[in-house]
Amino acid sequence: MNRIGFSPRSRWPVAHPRNSRNPRLKMDGNMSKAKEVVVITGASAGVGRATARLFGERGACVGLIARSRRRLEAAKREIEAAGGHSLALVADVANAQEIETAAEQIENEFGPIDIWINNAMATVFAPFHEVTPEEFRRTTEVTYLGYVYGTMAALKRMKPRDRGVIVQVGSALAYRSIPLQSAYCGAKHAIVGFTDSLRSELMRPTAPSTPGPMATVSSFR
Numbered sequence: 001m002n003r004i005g006f007s008p009r010s011r012w013p014v015a016h017p018r019n020s021r022n023p024r025l026k027m028d029g030n031m032s033k034a035k036e037v038v039v040i041t042g043a044s045a046g047v048g049r050a051t052a053r054l055f056g057e058r059g060a061c062v063g064l065i066a067r068s069r070r071r072l073e074a075a076k077r078e079i080e081a082a083g084g085h086s087l088a089l090v091a092d093v094a095n096a097q098e099i100e101t102a103a104e105q106i107e108n109e110f111g112p113i114d115i116w117i118n119n120a121m122a123t124v125f126a127p128f129h130e131v132t133p134e135e136f137r138r139t140t141e142v143t144y145l146g147y148v149y150g151t152m153a154a155l156k157r158m159k160p161r162d163r164g165v166i167v168q169v170g171s172a173l174a175y176r177s178i179p180l181q182s183a184y185c186g187a188k189h190a191i192v193g194f195t196d197s198l199r200s201e202l203m204r205p206t207a208p209s210t211p212g213p214m215a216t217v218s219s220f221r
Contacts, residue, residue, distance in 0.1 A: 035085075037110045039063040039103065041093050041150050042120030044071030047169060049078075051117060056084030063106035063113075064088045065099070066120070085110070093120045093146030094138070103153040112161060116154035118147040119169040123184040136183045143187035148194060159202075168195050 038055045042048040044066035055062050056079030064072050064079075064086060072088035079086040087109050091098040107113060122142035124135040151166055158164030173181060174188035 036060040036114045037063070037106070037112060038115045038117065039065065039106055039113055039150075039154070040117045040119055041065045041099075041146060044068045044075055048117070048119040049075045051119070052086075053078050053082060056080070056082035056086065059083050061085040061110040062087075063102070063110065065091050065093065065102050067092055093118075093149060094141035096145075096149040096152065099146075099149045099153050100156075103157065107157065113154060113157055113164065115165045115167065116150060116158075117167040117169065118150040120146045120150075121184070121187075123181060125180050127180060128182045131183060139183035140187050140190075143184060144190045144194075147191050151195075151198065155198075 036055065036058070038052075038060050040048050040052050040055075040062065043052050043062075043064035045068075048066070049071075052062050052064060052075055062079050062084055064075055066072050067090060069088075069090050072090065076086040076088045087106055089102045089105060091102045093099055103113065120142055122139050124131055124139055126135075147168055151168075154164065154166050158166070168191055170191070171188045173185045174192045177185035177189070
C-alpha cells in the first residue's frame with residue numbers, strides 16, 4: 001500500500017463554505033469538528049466495501065465509486081446503518097472525466113475530500129499468450145490508469161489546500177510477480193513507480209520521508 005499525505009495547517013478541517021448544513025459538521029458543545037470525507041473506488045465489493053463500512057462506523061461521509069448500481073446501493077445502506085453518511089456514484093475508473101465528475105459531486109455534497117482511496121481493480125487469469133489485447137488493455141486501464149485518474153482528481157483538490165491523504169491499495173504482486181497474472185502484475189508494479197515518482201515531486205526539502213516495506217509516507221508542511 002502506498003500513501004501520500006498532506007499535513008493539515010489547522011487542527012480540524014475547515015467546514016465547506018458552500019453547504020453549512022452539510023452532514024460533514026458534527027457539533028460538540030460550542031465546538032464543531034468536521035467529519036472525515038472519504039472517497040473509495042471499487043467500493044461495491046471486497047476490500048473497498050469493507051473499508052467503506054469501517055469508515056461508516058466512524059461516522060464519516062463516504063463517497064462510493066463503482067460500476068454496479070445495485071451493489072453500491074447495498075454498500076450505501078450498510079454505511080448509513082453503521083452511523084455514517086454516503087453518496088453512491090456509478091462511474092468507470094478507466095474514464096478520467098467520470099472520475100473528475102464524481103469527485104466534484106462528492107465535494108458538492110459533503111465538502112472537501114480528506115482521504116481518497118484508490119482500490120478498484122480488474123484482472124485476467126491466463127497465460128500471457130492466451131490473453132487478448134482487449135483483456136490486457138482493460139486490466140491496465142482499470143488497475144493502473146484508474147489509480148492515476150483517481151490521484152489526479154484528488155490531488156487537484158488537496159494540493160491547493162495543502163491537506164489530504166491519497167491511499168493506493170497495493171498487493172504483494174506489486175513487488176513479486178507470479179505466472180498467469182501478467183497484466184495485473186504489470187499494473188501493480190506501475191502503480192508503485194507512479195506513486196514514488198509523484199511523492200518525490202511533492203516532497204519539500206525539509207519534509208520527512210519514512211519508507212516501509214509495503215508503504216510510503218510523505219508529509220508536507
